[in-house]
Amino acid sequence: MDEKAEQFVGDDSLSDLIFDNIPDYAFIKDDKLRIVKANSAFRSMYPSEAREKIIGFTTLESYNPEEVQEFIKDDKKALELGYAECLETITFPDGGVRTLYTRKKRFFNSKGAVFILGLSSDVTEREHLVAQLKRSNDALDEFAYIASHDLKAPLNAISKLVTWIDEDFGDELPEGAKENFDLIQQRVARMSKLLHDLLIYSRVNRKHSEIETFEFGEFTKEIYDSIDIELVLKLECTPIKVTLPKTALEVITRNLISNALKHHDRKSGSLIIQVKESSNEYEMHFIDDGPGIPTEYRQKVFEMFQTLKPRDQQEGSGMGLAIIKKVLNHYGGSINIVDSNIGTEFVVRWPKVDTIVNPN
Amino acid sequence: MQDNDITVLVVEDDDIDYMTVKRSFSKRKIMNPMVRAIDGVEALELLKGKKIGYPYIILLDLKMPRMGGLEFLEKLRADSELKDTVVFVLTTSKDEDDIHYSYEKNVAGYFLKEEASDSMMSLVDMLDGYWRIVQFPTK
Structure with missing residues (x-):
């Protein structure tokens, strides 16, 4: 078993096989910028009659002279510094125009001669x-x-x-x-x-919201106090330290609290906010004892400009929940309405892992 | 110098915004002569043709057809005769770039046209106090 494994590692045909089947355009150049090895993807860029004249040639005459200057510059940079990468728009020898992300890496063979390995992904x-x-x-x-x-x-x-x-x-x-x-x-x-x-x-989400650690109970209380609606609800909130994008969370909390206040149908009531923390997410429940939302409208309320009462009876743009949903989508979270006997219960889930793909 | 000698050149494309300025001045019984230009091009024509009685100040809108306020400021500051003109910007633009650029072109103040009418009254009161005491160079 061990003997076989050793043999396998030492086998050149495997590395040739891998090199030839890389989906990227792969090539090796020597210090005179002549191509000494090219995989099948690279060879396929050339018209069939030119494929015999790749190995041992620079093939630079097959490209646009301006683009050639860039190749040479990067080749020389890789030879000198060990590495070069660039995003380039190339007119292929067969006439196609493609954008390539090319990396060039210098290496030495066992005899000490210098080469460049080039890998170009078609992007x-x-x-x-x-x-x-x-x-x-x-x-x-x-x-x-x-x-x-x-x-x-x-x-x-x-x-x-x-x-x-x-x-x-x-x-x-x-x-x-x-x-x-x-x-x-x-x-x-x-x-x-x-x-x-x-x-x-x-x-919303165009501005980056910084992740901060803060006391959620105090944060909620401050938002509640700043909302200018006459009705007073008894607010209960789990005291817990959370680490989340604060400004984004404020948009959500403010909208949910102000909805609970605005749509409440009695002179007094309560709003309970519970936060549960697990290893991968925060789960926040906003539970009020207002009139509730009929089951058939529980999806619809998240749509833009959607209200359940004529605006003459209840002023509102109908954008609050749509904004919340958009913010949560951005952070990989979710919002749902769960069945409850009384009032409305929203569940907000917010993953701890930042799922936003941020290239910077 | 009599305070009511100072002319106000209002550079404003919107009729109702111009009416707002006029109404606010007359509410405070301010009788200073007021001239209107509908954009930067007309304002420059009036100024270069010496059609505005000196001394004067300018109330400048930013978003206007043909020549907007920022371009007007650039032309004004590049003109040796007009470069020392006192200009107040009055606009709906809250854009930080607009604010920065305006002050770079030495405006005396940048004011927002708010929906509430009392902010306009504060601006008028400020101007009323300003030209009671301000000294202009003689020309």
Whole structure:
């Protein structure tokens, strides 16, 4: 058994097999930049009649002269410093244009001669998707600006004009006209709030929220105290130290507490917030004793602009839970409504491991 | 110098925003002459053509067609005759870059057009106090 294993390791045909089957374009160049070995992926870049003239040649004449300057620069850098890498857009000898992520590493053979091992991964699709994503993010930023500025400006103007009519001609206006002007003001304020929340929705997660360690009970109490709603709920919260992105958690906690207050149907009640910590996540329960959410709407309430009452009865943009869901998606967490006999119980799950892929 | 000698050049593309400024001044019974330019291009024309009685200050909006406020500031500061003009920015833009750039171009103050009308009144009161006591160089 041992004997066989040793034989196997020493077998050149295996390393040749691996080299030849690497999906990347793999090649080895000598110090004169001549290709001395190339795998099948690399050879397939060349038209079939040129494939005989790869090994032993620089093949530089097969490429665009400007691109060649870059190859040579990187080859020399690898020979001098031991390593070079770059992202390059190459016109292949067969005419195709591809984006490659190329790494070049210097090595010496047993006789001390210097070579470069080159590995090029084709990242054309990836780079294309990144560019596409960047374009749509830019479009989103532009949209956010339009929503905040261009759409709000005429609304403010309407509001001002109605105020001026009231200031200048208030005494002369019949009661019916005044009532309708009040309704205009109310709708302007609502539209303004819708635009504001839409803007928040589009921008949420664009700013990085720092992970901090803090006392969750105190944090919750502070948020509760800052919400300007007349109703008072008895707030109970687990005292526990948590380590989470604080600003993002605040968006969630504020929205859930203010929902519990806003939608409560009695003069007093309670809001219990329980936090359970396990090895891989935090589980937070927000339990109120309000009117509850009927089972059939428990998915729908997380949609954008979704409200369960006419906005004339209950002012609100219907964006709160949509914003929460978007924030949690970003951090790999989740929010659900669980069955309870009384009121509403939200469960927020927040993984401890940062699942955000952050290239920086 | 009489305080009501100071002219206010309002560079503002939006009619209602201009009306807001006018109403706020008349609410405080401020009678200073007021001239309006609808964008940076018209404002520069008025200033270079000496159509605005000296002394004057400028209330400048940023987002305007043809020439916005920032470009106007750049042109104003590059003009040897006009570079010392007192300019207050009055805009809806909360953009940090806009604020930085404006002060780099030596504006006397950057103010936001808030939805609430009392913030506009505070600005008017500030200006009212300002030109009661300010001294301008003679030209």
